[in-house]
Amino acid sequence: MDDILIVDDDVENRQVMRSILKDSPYQNFSIWEADTAEKGLTLLKNKQPVVLLTDLSLPDMDGIEFGKKALQSHPNTHVVVVTHLQMFQTVQASINAGFSAYLLKPIVKSELIQTFKRLITAQQLHQTAPILKNQKGSSEKALEADLGNPIETAMNYIKLKYHEPITLKEVANFVYLSPSHFSRMFKEETGVTFVEFLADYRLEKSKNLLKMTSLPIEVIASHTGFSSAAYFSTTFKRKEGQTPSEYRSMLSNLTKWPDRG
Structure with a gap:
């Protein structure tokens, strides 16, 4: 759940933390x-x-002990002193x-x-690990080159390894x-260049992650084989006419659109 808990007997300190969070990307979290x-x-x-978020000087329990109790019962909660x-x-x-x-x-x-x-990104990665694993498929899976169908083999290679750095020379050698x-041969059989096919496949995978997760853009870029978030955003906008963030916002707005019957 997107909830934050502040435990501190100083009202002013709680208000300061609440104010910072309410004026941040985490403003929609319940505090x-x-x-x-x-x-x-x-x-x-x-x-x-x-x-x-907990102070260490609580009136009824040592803060370290309180944090330990919190983790014992809720191991997925991040404790921040x-x-x-x-x-x-x-500190130790x-x-x-x-x-x-x-x-x-x-x-x-x-x-x-x-x-x-840092913590929310780690949490999102943990929660979406099954999706990322499914997106990538099994990198350990053996792929044999079918020399009678080299372009089909190349496309399967891309689908298996798209999240890794891939070059035309590497696939040609394969x-x-x-x-x-x-x-x-690739252009003749597919109608697009090798680079275009690879980029399009990565973009389709990125669109799934934008739709299904709340992972940061830079994390999605990394998990779909783009060298940087900036290059990912540029490629995405050139192809889709909008940035990844705009695409995600559009999907979010569509899900909130009222049912008019």
């Missing part, structure tokens, strides 16, 4: 607050937040407890947002053809 560990554990059970304490022993204890981040008060907006970006002859 819950508690001023004691006991209340925090109840909210953890009921809301199962993706991130728990937010504290004035700068002692090395405390937090690391040993399996906490995800250690931030010092007063909170710096950029540090909090960067921490959330089907035992010279790059120039392979390039001509």
Whole structure:
């Protein structure tokens, strides 16, 4: 669930964190607050937040122990310490407890947002791992070159390896053809160049991920074989007439369109 839990007995600190998050890419997340560990554990059970922000100086329990209890019952929640304490022993204890981040008060907006970006991306990757695995297929699967059908073999090669760096020469070598002859054959049989076919296939896979997940654009670019998010966005817009973000927004708006019968 897209929930955030803040546990801190200082009202002002809770308000600062809430204000930062509400003015960030995570503004649509539900934010819950508690001023004691006991209340925090109840909210953890009921809301199962993706991130728990906790002070270490709670009135009814040591913050390290509270974080440990949180992880024992909710191992998929990221525990982030937010504290004035700068002692090395405390930082080490937090690391040993399996906490995800250690931030010092007063909170710096950029540090909090960067921490959330890292943790939410990790969470999304975990949740969408089955989709990514299905998208990629099995890279370990053996593919034998059918020399009687070299272009069909080449297309199967692309479908199996599209998420990796692929060159025309590499595929031509796989089907035992010279790059120039392979390039001509590919265009004659498919109607498009090797580069166009590869880009189109990667784009189709990226569109599935944009539709089915909330993964960041740079993560989708990486998982579909593009060398960078910028190159992915440029290629996507040239082909689709809109950026990946615009495409995702369009899909989101379509799903919210009222049913007019």
